[in-house]
Amino acid sequence: xxxxxxNSEALNIQEGKTATLTCxxxxxxxxxxxxxxxxxxRGPVFLLLIRENEKEKRKxxxxxxxxxxLKQSLFHITASQPADSATYLCALxxxxxxxxxxxFGKGTMLLVxx
Amino acid sequence: xxxxxxxxxxxxxEKGKDVELRCDPISGHTALYWYxxxxxxxLEFLIYFQGNSAPDKSGLPxxxxxxxxxxxxxxxxxxxxxxxxxxxxYLCASSFGGGKETQYFGPGTRLLxx
Numbered sequence: 328x329x330x331x332x333x334n335s336e337a338l339n340i341q342e343g344k345t346a347t348l349t350c351x352x353x354x355x356x357x358x359x360x361x362x363x364x365x366x367x368x369r370g371p372v373f374l375l376l377i378r379e380n381e382k383e384k385r386k387x388x389x390x391x392x393x394x395x396x397l398k399q400s401l402f403h404i405t406a407s408q409p410a411d412s413a414t415y416l417c418a419l420x421x422x423x424x425x426x427x428x429x430x431f432g433k434g435t436m437l438l439v440x441x
Numbered sequence: 442x443x444x445x446x447x448x449x450x451x452x453x454x455e456k457g458k459d460v461e462l463r464c465d466p467i468s469g470h471t472a473l474y475w476y477x478x479x480x481x482x483x484l485e486f487l488i489y490f491q492g493n494s495a496p497d498k499s500g501l502p503x504x505x506x507x508x509x510x511x512x513x514x515x516x517x518x519x520x521x522x523x524x525x526x527x528x529x530x531y532l533c534a535s536s537f538g539g540g541k542e543t544q545y546f547g548p549g550t551r552l553l554x555x
Contacts, residue, residue, distance in 0.1 A: 331483070361543075370445070370532050370546030371484070416484070428497060429544065431476075431484035 329354045331419060331432040339438045340407055348402040348435050350417035355430075357419040360393055360400050365414045365434065374415075375402075407439045443467070445547035447533050453553045454523055462518040462550045466535030473516050474536075474544060475500075475508060479529040487531075490516060523554045 332351045340346050350360070359378045363371035377384045377393045377400070384391045390403040404411050414434040446465045454460050466473050475487040486500040490510045501507070505523075510516040520527055530549040536542035 368548070370534070370548050372546070373543045376543065418484075428486055428489065429474075429484075430486065433481070433483040 464533030470535035
């Protein structure tokens, strides 16, 4: 069956360091992969989308890589700040249909300490 | 304009009662999605609307769950004869045209069934 795995343990890092979050998947052939941020009591907020033919995507302090051979995406936050503390979700679209039926991972909580 | 809004923000009900959850998508967004997020779990897709029709209802967990959308705008998710396992956060998202568009989420409705 299709499966998305994100590290269930919280990632604790110090301010200024680079945070790296992992998303692994099995039995998918996603056309693209998305990363979202979710703060407590709020809905997810879209951050970045990377397509299957893209190796890397950047947006400000964020960088996402997508390795379709390893079936893995890495999400990096450079120069992390306490305000980056949140849960980060990866989501895959494995559908060949015209609409997006995203399947979300359970998310990894990131805690950035000052 | 305003983002996706949902009401109520919190709902406590007794087992066996019916509940209605409402979603107001971003104006002009034709696609609307309902998800459920249980404690410690990822986002679970429930149903997708394109306009007023629902081409994908595959995620609805049982026939106690139904949803409708009117005027290509507001959507209502109805849960009949609620059970304790229905307790979760119900999230609504909308996107401009479906397809591979970015989804914008509302804050969710926290449902607690006693």
